[in-house]
Amino acid sequence: MTFSKLLIAAAAGAASALLFVGLVFQSGSAVTLALAAPIPIFIASLGWGSVAGLIAAIVAAGVVVAISGLFSGGVLLFVSMSLPAAIAGHLAGLAKPAAEPETTLPAPAGAQPGLEWYPPERILFAIALMSAAACIGLGWYLGYDVATLKPEIMDALRQSNSTGQINDVEIDAVASLLLSLVPLVQPAILTLILAVGLYLGAWVTRVSDRLPRPRDDLPTSLHLPPIALAVFAVGLAGSFLSGPAEQVALVLCGAFGMAFTFVGLARLHARTRGRSNRGLLLFVSYAAITILSFPLFVFTCLGVYDTVRRMRAGPPQTP
Template sequence: MIFNILINLAAGCASALMFGSLVSGAMISVLLFYLAPLPLMVAALGWGSAGAAIGGLAAALGLGTIFGLPYLAAFLVTIALPAWWLGRLALLGRAAPLAMSPSGGPSTLEWYPVERILLWIAGLATLTTVVMLFTVGGDSNSFTEGLRNSLIKVLSESSSSPRGDIEQLATALAAVAPSAGALMAMMTLTVNLWLAGKITAMSGHLQRPWPDLNALTLPPMTLAALSLAVAGSFLDGLPGIVSRAATAALMMVYALQGLATLHTLTQGSRNRTFILGSSYALCMVFGWPILLAVAFGIAEALFGFRRRFARQPPPRAANDD
């Protein structure tokens, strides 16, 4: 018991140090900031989400004591809350229906689906982005104007371009900030949860079997939610900001389904390594090819490519039995 508490407190301290490293201004602090949820997620997956919640709360109190209330709130909303909740969801399981052992007890467990965990990540990414953006201003107009003024100040100090060009660029960046923030939050939480799962699995502490990520299939209502978010993104004020953030997060979810489909359809192909490697490289280097993955994921949801074109195992001969 004491050992588990110490592990969770150590995870909280590590996350707090990585989160607070931004005040140093060093380039490495940006990477540490994005990896800040990782220690708490490892603690949640390996030693239980309740302990991770305690570690996260202790870390937030420490940050609040040193740096003030804004750091406490930011750490709770962007790091501790997602790490605790996603860890809790990943460890949820129930007895599988119609699967009983000879002794009468359940023989297997159904674990919380990865698809729903991804949708929760999209929701958390939207929530944290909107909350953090609105710390710049109390309402949508104050937020947009405050962010625009901040960007103008930063760009003016780092660029010798004319004032008019800087103002236009700042206005454009402020307009896409909700989408960009949600996209980064979605990627950060997803990558950290995957890394936490790999680390705990390698250490032998992962409390659930590793899921088949290639079988990722989003619920049908996800496409309806994306359609509503796209329509709402044309609104003004808070509804438009929330909708643009949700649109970016849900598009990233469909991009992951598109990549899962690519993994499935290339199974057995001689060029599988080249196809997958070049696809990931193009997405990471240029960025825009991720839109092709989004389109592929939506097409998979509509037409079921994996069900139709995935390579089937060869039929068994009659004398194999």
């Protein structure tokens, strides 16, 4: 590895750490910056190789520990964002020689043997799986305990309820609801951060002419393998249990539910192509998701339906 690549990897790791360190210090204004922490690592991995991405991930965690003095802060960044970003960037850079079609027809004039790149559906599956594993691992490492967190959340709700319009019974109910949603929402947000970060990182790397992978047509190529449906079904079934098993199942539901939502949104983009009102349909759909949130469930179902439909159709037939 050349010195210039090592320097770029270290700079990318430092940039990721600076974006994330505000969250370690519990600064509310730095939450938005923390969401962009994986992007420099994606850029390093996609543009300068998998080793550069891994070095950037390690440097990012080390810089956070050095700035904050908290080892847990470095672990939080490394497990949740840095390492998954380096792995996803590595997967996006994998390619092999494309298989030649079994046909006796002559090849087109000027045709060159191409490469078969790692499919987007497997990258999305890996992101969802890493998000779930990161949330489960961090929950175990940080000691996630509903009984311990509930009094703190109730105190925060009491402080925000300065007018006294909500009594203690209602505050207890709201705190219980929030705690029950944490194992579901947290992995979903992490899957969203990593997937969008990979897209933005690939866009920046492509603009700088450093991305060897050609642009994927995501509206038509973004799917999920059948095993994702099985994992999601196991998560749904386990959510009816109690205790740690329920929390692990909710983590799986959150991570893979967001992945299926991406597939559903990709189908929306694909089916609205060529329509005169496409811009309006996309604007209304994303505005409804942003304002109301529950339309996400519709696109999750659409993503599940797409996976079931492709399973029934079987593997594509080669001519």
